[in-house]
Amino acid sequence: MKLGTLLIHNGHDTDPATGALGTPVYQTSTFDRGPEFDLSGGPPPAAGRLDYEYSRSGNPTRKALEDAAALLEGGSSAYAFSSGIAAIASTLGIFAAGDHIISAEDIYGGSYRVLNTYFKRWGLEHTALSVVNPDTIRAAIRPATKALFMETPSNPLLKITDLRASCAAAQEAGLITIVDNTFMTPFLQRPLELGADIVVHSATKFLGGHSDVIAGIAVTKTPELGKRVYAVLNGFGAVLGPWDCFLVLRGIKTLQVRIEAQQKTASLIADFLSRHPNVEAVYYPGMAERAQREIHEAQAAGPGAVLSFKTKTVDQALSFLGKTRLAVPAVSLGGVETIASYPVKMSHASIPPVERERLGISKSLIRISAGLEDAGDLIADFDSALNCAATT
Numbered sequence: 389m390k391l392g393t394l395l396i397h398n399g400h401d402t403d404p405a406t407g408a409l410g411t412p413v414y415q416t417s418t419f420d421r422g423p424e425f426d427l428s429g430g431p432p433p434a435a436g437r438l439d440y441e442y443s444r445s446g447n448p449t450r451k452a453l454e455d456a457a458a459l460l461e462g463g464s465s466a467y468a469f470s471s472g473i474a475a476i477a478s479t480l481g482i483f484a485a486g487d488h489i490i491s492a493e494d495i496y497g498g499s500y501r502v503l504n505t506y507f508k509r510w511g512l513e514h515t516a517l518s519v520v521n522p523d524t525i526r527a528a529i530r531p532a533t534k535a536l537f538m539e540t541p542s543n544p545l546l547k548i549t550d551l552r553a554s555c556a557a558a559q560e561a562g563l564i565t566i567v568d569n570t571f572m573t574p575f576l577q578r579p580l581e582l583g584a585d586i587v588v589h590s591a592t593k594f595l596g597g598h599s600d601v602i603a604g605i606a607v608t609k610t611p612e613l614g615k616r617v618y619a620v621l622n623g624f625g626a627v628l629g630p631w632d633c634f635l636v637l638r639g640i641k642t643l644q645v646r647i648e649a650q651q652k653t654a655s656l657i658a659d660f661l662s663r664h665p666n667v668e669a670v671y672y673p674g675m676a677e678r679a680q681r682e683i684h685e686a687q688a689a690g691p692g693a694v695l696s697f698k699t700k701t702v703d704q705a706l707s708f709l710g711k712t713r714l715a716v717p718a719v720s721l722g723g724v725e726t727i728a729s730y731p732v733k734m735s736h737a738s739i740p741p742v743e744r745e746r747l748g749i750s751k752s753l754i755r756i757s758a759g760l761e762d763a764g765d766l767i768a769d770f771d772s773a774l775n776c777a778a779t780t
């Protein structure tokens with residue numbers, strides 16, 4: 389079956405007890421274990437009764453989401469966490485003091501922070517590469533290196549990393565490869581099929597899709613890695629609540645139509661911006677230089693719904709953010725509403741200015757997550773917000 393079908397019919401599409409199409413929200417902390425203690429030889433527990441004990445360890449609504457996520461990413465097991473960063477930090481929690489992790493320097497700011505503050509204090513070593521390719525990976529590997537952590541396209545400049553080649557280089561050295569697939573979603577990119585071992589998501593973004601829930605997911609290729617991640621999930625306890633699991637499951641049902649529509653709008657916006665006189669540069673996988681675009685097209689089914697652009701002057705960027713009436717100036721992405729983020733004041737505010745400039749994150753840079761509004765309305769709004777900027 390195609391992914392679009394699996395988004396709807398994923399094994400939890402009908403409740404076995406009632407036939408309900410909506411996944412029941414099992415809003416419970418604990419489960420009746422009485423039948424285990426029935427020594428009278430009374431009737432056995434009802435056939436089909438599921439084996440749950442306590443909702444931190446497992447909950448049927450969470451299981452429905454976890455099974456759907458494993459199916460979509462093509463993994464053997466998946467776990468749902470209370471946020472994307474909880475999924476990432478809990479996955480990194482499978483490593484030990486003295487282990488060494490390699491990542492790109494432009495991974496999600498929160499991932500960089502948890503590696504360089506929290507895990508550093510616990511003795512996990514970290515090297516951040518400015519470019520991730522087989523040569524830089526091999527050069528950074530030490531005897532203690534255990535994992536490679538990647539994200540493609542990157543944020544906010546949408547740089548592309550070759551997943552197949554990087555995973556292969558990591559695998560030669562026996563590393564575990566972890567890919568943050570938040571920007572692409574399994575509908576556009578499936579890292580486990582390209583050689584990765586674990587995929588992590590901020591389900592807050594496209595999977596949830598409606599800017600109404602904070603959630604994270606980790607999917608592992610093998611059951612063995614699944615057991616290691618589960619031990620942290622259950623032991624550390626950053627689990628996703630049943631109601632939030634329901635919201636993400638509900639979001640996943642419309643993932644295909646949302647991402648297709650939002651991606652189409654993002655392409656139209658990128659094209660419009662690239663021809664606008666006040667725009668200096670547009671960053672979008674569909675418009676990247678040829679070598680980058682070819683790598684992206686070989687590993688992903690589309691350019692996605694996130695793009696960034698630089699205006700010619702800082703005033704033009706500030707004026708755009710103040711004057712757009714349809715794009716919400718906010719952090720986050722992947723929702724049905726178009727969002728305009730300003731990385732220097734939001735996601736990358738904690739990076740020293742000199743370092744930010746080196747990374748290409750300037751005060752004229754704006755990131756757009758295209759929503760489900762009419763593309764023509766968005767472009768007309770952006771045009772007037774940018775043109776105002778020309779005259780002020």
Ligand SMILES: *Cc1c(COP(=O)(O)O)cnc(C)c1O
Nearest residue numbers: 471472473496568570590592603
């Ligand atoms: C938002 C985001 C995260 C963090 O997820 P939260 O749900 O906010 O904790 C991680 N990675 C990427 C790429 C993100 O965009």
